[in-house]
Amino acid sequence: MKRKETAGAAQRGWYRLDNAALVYSAIQRSDYSAVYRFSLVLDRDIDPAALRRAAEKTMPRFPGLCVRMRRGVFWYYLDGAPGFVPEVRPDVANPCQPVRFSPGEELVRIYYYRGRMSVELFHALADGTGALVFLKTLAAQYLRETGCDVPCTDGVLDIGEPPSPEEWEDAYPRYAVSRAKRSLGGSNAYRYTGTPEPFYTLNVTMGTMPVAKLKEDAKRCGATVTEYLAAALIRTLIVVQHSERRRREKPVALVVPVNLRPFFPTKTMRNFILTVRPCIDPELGDYTFEEIVQQVHHYMRLHLTRQELAAYLTKNVALQRSPLLRFVPSPVKNLAMALGFRFVGERPYSMTLTNPGILTLPPELRAHVERAEMILGQSYSGRSNCAVLSLDGDLTVTFSGTIREPHVEREFFRFLVRRGVPVKVISNRKEDASCPIV
Amino acid sequence: MSYCVNCGVELDASARACPLCGTPVVNPCAPVQPDAPLPFPERRAEVAPVDRRGAGLTLSVMLAAAAACCAVLNRFFFFPEVPWSVYAVGGIFVFWVLAVLPLLWRAHPAARAALSIAAALAYTALVAFLTHGWGWYVRLALPVALAVCAAAAVPCVTAAMHRSILAVTMSALAALTVFLVVLEALIDVFLTGRFAPGWSLICAAVGVVMVATLLVVRLRPRLREEVRKRFHI
Ligand SMILES: [Zn+2]
Numbered sequence: 204m205k206r207k208e209t210a211g212a213a214q215r216g217w218y219r220l221d222n223a224a225l226v227y228s229a230i231q232r233s234d235y236s237a238v239y240r241f242s243l244v245l246d247r248d249i250d251p252a253a254l255r256r257a258a259e260k261t262m263p264r265f266p267g268l269c270v271r272m273r274r275g276v277f278w279y280y281l282d283g284a285p286g287f288v289p290e291v292r293p294d295v296a297n298p299c300q301p302v303r304f305s306p307g308e309e310l311v312r313i314y315y316y317r318g319r320m321s322v323e324l325f326h327a328l329a330d331g332t333g334a335l336v337f338l339k340t341l342a343a344q345y346l347r348e349t350g351c352d353v354p355c356t357d358g359v360l361d362i363g364e365p366p367s368p369e370e371w372e373d374a375y376p377r378y379a380v381s382r383a384k385r386s387l388g389g390s391n392a393y394r395y396t397g398t399p400e401p402f403y404t405l406n407v408t409m410g411t412m413p414v415a416k417l418k419e420d421a422k423r424c425g426a427t428v429t430e431y432l433a434a435a436l437i438r439t440l441i442v443v444q445h446s447e448r449r450r451r452e453k454p455v456a457l458v459v460p461v462n463l464r465p466f467f468p469t470k471t472m473r474n475f476i477l478t479v480r481p482c483i484d485p486e487l488g489d490y491t492f493e494e495i496v497q498q499v500h501h502y503m504r505l506h507l508t509r510q511e512l513a514a515y516l517t518k519n520v521a522l523q524r525s526p527l528l529r530f531v532p533s534p535v536k537n538l539a540m541a542l543g544f545r546f547v548g549e550r551p552y553s554m555t556l557t558n559p560g561i562l563t564l565p566p567e568l569r570a571h572v573e574r575a576e577m578i579l580g581q582s583y584s585g586r587s588n589c590a591v592l593s594l595d596g597d598l599t600v601t602f603s604g605t606i607r608e609p610h611v612e613r614e615f616f617r618f619l620v621r622r623g624v625p626v627k628v629i630s631n632r633k634e635d636a637s638c639p640i641v
Numbered sequence: 642m643s644y645c646v647n648c649g650v651e652l653d654a655s656a657r658a659c660p661l662c663g664t665p666v667v668n669p670c671a672p673v674q675p676d677a678p679l680p681f682p683e684r685r686a687e688v689a690p691v692d693r694r695g696a697g698l699t700l701s702v703m704l705a706a707a708a709a710c711c712a713v714l715n716r717f718f719f720f721p722e723v724p725w726s727v728y729a730v731g732g733i734f735v736f737w738v739l740a741v742l743p744l745l746w747r748a749h750p751a752a753r754a755a756l757s758i759a760a761a762l763a764y765t766a767l768v769a770f771l772t773h774g775w776g777w778y779v780r781l782a783l784p785v786a787l788a789v790c791a792a793a794a795v796p797c798v799t800a801a802m803h804r805s806i807l808a809v810t811m812s813a814l815a816a817l818t819v820f821l822v823v824l825e826a827l828i829d830v831f832l833t834g835r836f837a838p839g840w841s842l843i844c845a846a847v848g849v850v851m852v853a854t855l856l857v858v859r860l861r862p863r864l865r866e867e868v869r870k871r872f873h874i
Contacts (some may be wrong), residue, residue, distance in 0.1 A: 295686035316682045403688045407681065408660060410650070613648065613661035620649040627651035630660035631681035 224327035236580030299580030331559030333472030697744030818848030
């Protein structure tokens with residue numbers, strides 16, 4: 204019954220927001236950006252005309268991205284805009300600009316700068332998995348436009364095929380069948396602060412490192428690369444908090460989005476994620492780095508189960524379906540959600556760490572790609588977010604935020620260097636800005 | 642290819658300093674290439690501010706329609722002899738000034754505050770007029786309300802001038818002292834027609850002593866340092 208309804212969404216020409224998208228759109232405000240960016244750096248400069256042609260041919264294959272945000276009486280919704288193609292623009296220094304829900308606004312954006320082609324997406328449309336499929340398909344088509352033949356393998360969609368409704372289903376309700384309902388909470392976490400940058404400046408600091416070296420050290424500690432990086436970030440935040448000499452130290456907790464597709468099979472490209480919260484409380488005592496890795500590792504193994512995730516998922520969907528909430532007009536609902544998020548939602552977390560995983564490309568495309576990058580938009584409080592993306596042998600860790608001092612970035616990359624991982628750092632920070640030498 | 646001598650991370654060929662710590666790059670074997678391609682573009686894009694005028698206009702139209710409905714219902718259907726719709730329309734107007742006008746017009750906060758107070762006073766005047774409490778309103782309520790606003794404005798203005806906490810506290814205390822004397826005077830004049838200073842003088846004495854103490858602390862640097870040391874938070 205539900206499946207029939209979702210399958211009809213594409214024909215109906217509009218989409219309900221899924222569970223995650225509801226939150227992203229309700230808490231939208233002028234200085235918060237639920238927009239993220241994926242980039243591929245090619246071995247030659249981008250030809251804008253070819254990229255434009257590629258976008259024109261690729262967009263119809265992704266009807267879920269050809270949409271506009273509209274305000275209904277009770278909920279926002281995504282209104283289909285067939286034939287929509289985002290304008291291909293030269294890149295800007297402050298990426299991931301917030302969306303405004305104004306008419307004519309693009310929720311998908313395409314940029315180019317030298318060899319880098321970037322795709323920015325509003326998070327209500329798709330999650331990292333869906334965005335990567337779009338970027339791969341676009342890049343493959345771009346190479347075809349410039350004369351290379353790229354086959355439709357390794358997740359590149361065939362743009363000649365008609366879009367399948369299953370690719371745009373809302374998979375949350377289908378798996379919200381658990382008897383138990385759980386919600387993720389937690390006490391207030393440590394939040395670092397600093398000098399805020401003027402509106403809207405996004406400081407991006409990107410470190411590239413070889414995966415093999417990371418894996419080697421992660422293996423020594425008995426963990427995966429994501430767990431290892433999460434532990435390194437927690438350790439960094441513990442050190443930064445310690446340097447502030449507080450009387451009582453707060454727990455350091457990360458919010459880590461989890462892709463649900465390995466647990467609950469679906470072909471959807473829309474949001475299908477939940478978050479987990481690895482946490483260390485420095486009040487309990489000093490942890491060595493190896494101990495932090497072990498804590499994160501065991502936390503992930505213990506809690507990332509199909510049953511537990513289903514309970515969280517059921518709780519979220521039940522909230523969205525509750526008749527009390529449903530019949531409240533959307534402005535009131537959005538205000539309540541925004542206030543709730545400001546006072547409760549972000550408090551239990553110190554930072555976001557997202558890792559959409561290893562990007563695989565068809566060999567013909569891979570031969571021309573030097574690097575893959577991901578940038579998250581400005582967080583609710585302006586603190587840095589952290590995004591990880593790896594392509595074969597290279598892994599890129601990107602911090603993006605609106606705080607001037609790069610304390611967290613510096614401590615994190617210096618720590619990796621000390622662990623024997625060589626890091627190359629690039630940044631969009633202004634060099635003449637008076638940056639203190641530390 | 643250069644490394645930061647401080648952090649040990651590899652840097653971009655175009656970098657003149659380490660983005661993490663600011664240490665300048667000095668490498669005799671590989672000098673900084675000022676014309677090397679930058680890793681990120683330099684062109685900034687401005688983000689358009691949120692336009693709230695659309696919402697403001699919609700709300701204005703809705704409120705105007707509601708006011709018109711009230712007036713029509715009052716005149717032709719429900720209790721035509723009682724002017725209840727005047728209260729409703731007045732209330733709607735005050736709400737419009739408080740909530741909708743800021744969306745349409747970006748004014749200085751002080752101008753907005755003055756306008757809001759004026760709207761509220763006008764509404765209370767309307768109520769007083771309709772309930773035949775005009776004399777009471779003009780002789781007591783209006784002066785007291787104005788005195789409260791004036792007293793509240795003094796510390797706000799001081800704080801807006803970025804004076805110290807001490808100065809703001811002093812101005813607030815002084816304003817409170819004057820306000821209490823004025824309040825008693827207004828009440829006395831309304832009740833008996835004659836100002837007979839009583840309780841307000843006690844308050845004023847306490848206030849003057851407190852302000853004087855703070856003033857001494859403010860003017861004597863050594864004393865100020867001592868107080869700062871003893872009371873630091
Ligand atoms: Zn450095």
